[in-house]
Amino acid sequence: MVDLATILAGLGDALTLTNILFVLSGVVLGQFVGAMPGSSQEMTIAIAIPFTLVLTPLSAIGFLIGVNKGGLVGGAIPAILINMPGTPDASATALDGHPMTQKGKPLKALKMALYSSVTGDTFSDLVLITVAAPLAVVALKMGPVEIFALIIMAFALISGLIGASVTKGIIATAFGLLISTVGLDPEHSTPRFLFGFPDLYSGFPISSVAIGSLAVSVIIARLATMSGGMRPALHIPRDQTPDQKRVSLAEYLACRFVLMRGALIGVGIGIVPGIGSTAAAFMSYASTKQAAKDPESFGKGDIRGIAATESANSAVGGASLIPLLTLGIPGSVSAALLIGAFLIHGLQPGPLLFEQQGRLVYGLFGAMLIANACNLVFGLVGLRLWARLITAPESIVFASGLVLCIVGVYLSTGGLFGVYVMLIFAALGMGMNALNYPVVIFVIAYFLGPRFELSLGQTATILRGDVTNLVNHPVAIVLLLMSAFSVYWLGIRPARAAREESPKTGG
C-alpha cells in the first residue's frame, strides 16, 4: 500500500507551476478541440502524445488528462449552440441544450453544462482516488493465470462496442491482435511478419497505429465528405437579463439529485471497460426523464436534461482510469491512448504502478483535480470565446491537424517509416469506418495484444497444457464465467436486438 508521504509528495509534484501550466494548456486545448464539431479529444490526444516526449512523465500525462477533460466540457458548446455535438458524448446534451438556446438562454445552458460536467468529473476522480489503490493491492495478488483470465474478460467487456454485427466485431478484434504479433514474439524472440523491413522488429509503432486509425482516418474522411461551405457565424446576444445568462445557486441545488444520479451512472459505466460516456449520458437522461414529475418538459429546454447528461458523461472519465491504472486494461479509446503515453514514458500501467511509481500516480490524481478546477475557471472565462471559435474555419483545424499528425509520428518513431505506417493505418481505419467494422475494438485489441500473448504463454506453462488444471485457479474460473456472460449480455444480446430493430426502422 502506498504510504502517506508518497501520496503527499505526489500531490505536491502536481502543484508545481510547470505542471499546473501544462494541465491548464491541456484543458484549454481540449476545450478548443471539443468546441470544434467533427474533431474529438481522442484525436487530439493521439496527435499530442508524440509532442509530450520532451516533457516529464507527470507533465505529459497531466497535459493529456487536461485535453481529455477539456474536450468533454468543450463538446457541449456546439451541441448547445448549433445543435452539432462537438463530441459523441455531447449528443444527449443537445436534446435540451439546443432548445434552451432557441429560447434565448444559450449562456445559461452552457454554464449549467459546465457546472454539471465539473461536478460529475470531480466525483468520478474522488472515486478513482479512493478505490484505485486498494484495487491495485488485490490485483497484485493475481498470478499469470488470473491475469490471462482478466484480459479475456477485458475482451469480453469490449464486446459491448461491437455494434450490430458480431462477426465484424470478431474480425476487428482478431485483426488488432494479429497486427500486434508483428515483430519479435514475446517468448522466443523470433521475428514474425517482417517482410524484409527491419523497422518492424519492435512491431508497428503504437503512435502510427493510433494516430493513423483514430485521427488521420477521421480527418481525411471528413475532408472527403465536406461540401466546401463555411459555417455561418453565431452570435450570443449581449443584452440578456441575468436570469437568461446565469445559473443561480438555487437552480444548481435543485438539480442535485439529477447530478448525483448522473455521476453515479457515469462512474458505474466508466468502471466497466468498453461501454463509454455516450451510453452513460443517454442512460442518465432517460432515467432523469423517467423520474421527473413533468417528463414532457424534456426535449424542450429543461435544464435538468443538461445536468443529467453532462454529469454522467464527464463522470465516465475518472472511473475509466480505474481498470487502466489497477489492471493495465484500457476501458475506452482515451484510456488506450493514455496507455500508449504511459508506455512511451517508460511506465507500465497495472497494479505494480502503484508500488513502483506511487508518487507519480498520486501526482496524476492531483493533476486531475487541478484539471477540474481549470475546466471550471477557464470554462467560465472562455465560454464566449469558444462560442466564437465554433465558426473558425475547419480548413485551418483539419489542415493543421494533418501536418501535426505527420510531425507527431515522425518525432515519436524517429523517421518517415512510421509516417508511412500511419498512412496505411489511416486507409485501414477509413475502410473499417465506412464498412462499420469497430475501429475502437481493433485499437484496444492491438494495445492488449502483446500482454495477451505473454500471459497466454505463461498460463499454458503453469497449467502444463492441461485446461483441467484451471480448477486450482478459482478466481480465473470466475473471471472466465463472467467473460462468457459479458459476451452474451454486452455483445450478442444488443447486436441481436439491433438486427431485429433495423428492419423495423428501415435502417
Next chain:
Amino acid sequence: MSFERIVTGGILVFGLTFLFLVLPQQVETVSFGRVIPATLPTALLWIIAGAAAVQMVTLKDDTAPDAMVVIKAAGLLALMVAAVWSMGRLSFEYVAPVLALILMLFMGERRWYWLLLGGIAIPLGVWLLVERVLDRTLA
C-alpha cells in the same frame, strides 16, 4: 454480388493466404515451448477466415460507400503519401506549407488571411518549434 460481400470475400482470402502461404514463410519454426511463435497468429487467422466465411453466408445489409467520397479520400491519401515522400527528398519546411495550402484550398477556403495562417504560419511555426526550440530534426 454486393460490395460488402466482395470485401468479406477479400478478408476470407486474406486470412487463408496468410494462413497457408505467408505465415509459414514469415514465422520461424520453433520446436520448444507451449506457445510457439506461430500459435497465436495461426489461431487468429483461422478466426478471421472463419468469421469472414460466416459473414459471407449471413450477410443481409449492404454498406456501399459513396464512390465520389472514396475517390476523394484516395486522392487525399495519395497527396499525403506524395507529401511524405517529398519531405524525405526536400525538407519539411518546404513541403508542409504546400500540403497545408492544398488541403485548405481543397476544402474551399479562399480567404487570404486564413490561408496565410493555416498554410504558412502554422506549418512554419511547428517547424520552428521542433527544429529550433526542441532541437529535433524534421525530415
